[in-house]
Amino acid sequence: MMLRRSAASAGRAAGLRRRAAPPAVRCAASATGAEPRAPRLDERKVLHAEIASMSKEEKRAPRPENVEGSFFVDKTCIDCQTCRWMAPDTFSAVGLQAAVTKQPETREQRVAAMQALLSCPVYAIHTTQRDPQELKEAQAGLPRPWHTEAPGVYHCGWHSEASFGGAGWLIVRPGRGNVLVDSPRFSPALVKQVEALGGVDYVFLTHKDDVADHAKWAAHFGAKRIIHEHEATAEQGTDASEVKLAGEGPWPFPDGDEDLTIVYTPGHSDYHCVLFSARHKALFSGDHLCGVEADAAHWKLDSRLFIFEDFNWFSVPEQLESVRKLLDYDWLHVLPGHGPPVRVKDAAERLKAVGDLVARHGTPVAAAPRIRPTR
Ligand code: SF4
Numbered sequence: 518m519m520l521r522r523s524a525a526s527a528g529r530a531a532g533l534r535r536r537a538a539p540p541a542v543r544c545a546a547s548a549t550g551a552e553p554r555a556p557r558l559d560e561r562k563v564l565h566a567e568i569a570s571m572s573k574e575e576k577r578a579p580r581p582e583n584v585e586g587s588f589f590v591d592k593t594c595i596d597c598q599t600c601r602w603m604a605p606d607t608f609s610a611v612g613l614q615a616a617v618t619k620q621p622e623t624r625e626q627r628v629a630a631m632q633a634l635l636s637c638p639v640y641a642i643h644t645t646q647r648d649p650q651e652l653k654e655a656q657a658g659l660p661r662p663w664h665t666e667a668p669g670v671y672h673c674g675w676h677s678e679a680s681f682g683g684a685g686w687l688i689v690r691p692g693r694g695n696v697l698v699d700s701p702r703f704s705p706a707l708v709k710q711v712e713a714l715g716g717v718d719y720v721f722l723t724h725k726d727d728v729a730d731h732a733k734w735a736a737h738f739g740a741k742r743i744i745h746e747h748e749a750t751a752e753q754g755t756d757a758s759e760v761k762l763a764g765e766g767p768w769p770f771p772d773g774d775e776d777l778t779i780v781y782t783p784g785h786s787d788y789h790c791v792l793f794s795a796r797h798k799a800l801f802s803g804d805h806l807c808g809v810e811a812d813a814a815h816w817k818l819d820s821r822l823f824i825f826e827d828f829n830w831f832s833v834p835e836q837l838e839s840v841r842k843l844l845d846y847d848w849l850h851v852l853p854g855h856g857p858p859v860r861v862k863d864a865a866e867r868l869k870a871v872g873d874l875v876a877r878h879g880t881p882v883a884a885a886p887r888i889r890p891t892r
Contacts, residue, residue: 723803784836
């Protein structure tokens with residue numbers, strides 16, 4: 518099945534390209550007073566080389582940065598950020614990796630820390646006091662409801678190393694069939710919980726990086742995968758996706774659900790797309806857009822936006838233009854593949870958040886390249 522954009526949407530896209538540049542506003546100081554933490558490619562390469570050179574025993578040793586207690590992070594942490602926004606009372610960034618900077622005290626904090634342990638893509642989180650009841654509760658709580666403002670949206674947890682710890686999201690649509698956005702690990706415990714929530718009818722893949730176990734999810738549930746035709750590859754098996762998007766959208770959802778729109782957001786990769794849910798006022802943003810964290814600060818859900826400039830495989834200016842294009846949609850929640858989620862309280866805060874992001878990067882959008890690699 519191939520979806521193409523309509524003439525109306527083509528005209529709309531052309532109009533978007535003529536949009537004036539946003540007002541030059543300066544980046545607001547962060548809520549914590551700390552600067553946004555910007556993971557760097559060169560530092561990550563050094564970190565990964567260090568991990569690769571360690572002995573097995575050394576790899577599984579606790580980082581000295583952990584505070585004393587039952588939970589700890591070992592030296593194989595790849596800094597995917599997951600634990601820090603899943604269990605922010607317990608984990609923070611210290612140096613280039615995560616650490617337990619406060620041991621969980623309440624049952625709620627212990628279960629959240631256990632869910633982070635289950636979701637760590639490289640099994641770098643451990644506890645010396647594993648309570649079977651808490652483990653059961655942690656497993657039963659994934660997928661985890663995202664926010665009271667967006668009932669029916671769940672964070673799956675169980676991140677996969679194959680997508681560098683990318684998040685998967687589940688949209689539950691009673692009577693219509695559920696949508697999985699990007700791919701969590703195909704863990705039997707997660708599959709069982711997803712079955713209880715009604716299974717999966719569609720797997721929407723934002724782009725080529727975060728496809729992980731897409732084939733297993735699609736095969737188990739008989740789900741249709743959706744991906745842009747130029748993000749599909751033979752080596753990842755996404756060329757077998759049942760729905761391929763062509764052109765530049767926006768595209769209606771294949772089953773006609775008017776609440777869902779697929780939006781073309783090139784920049785991180787050349788044919789990246791995001792999914793907008795009008796009902797939930799949520800953007801499922803893949804690697805296009807996410808939130809901010811700071812070193813050694815416990816993360817809190819807020820309105821600050823972030824793009825991984827150092828992990829960009831196509832064009833940062835084009836990515837920023839794609840972010841501005843999203844101002845055409847009424848979203849309050851940004852639910853990313855990588856990095857923490859975002860919540861803005863209204864349209865004014867959304868406009869300010871986008872303006873701050875663009876001003877912080879200081880890149881003239883008009884300079885965006887228009888030449889894509891030949892395929
Ligand atoms: S989830 Fe695991 S790999 Fe990711 S930041 Fe936490 S400890 Fe590191």
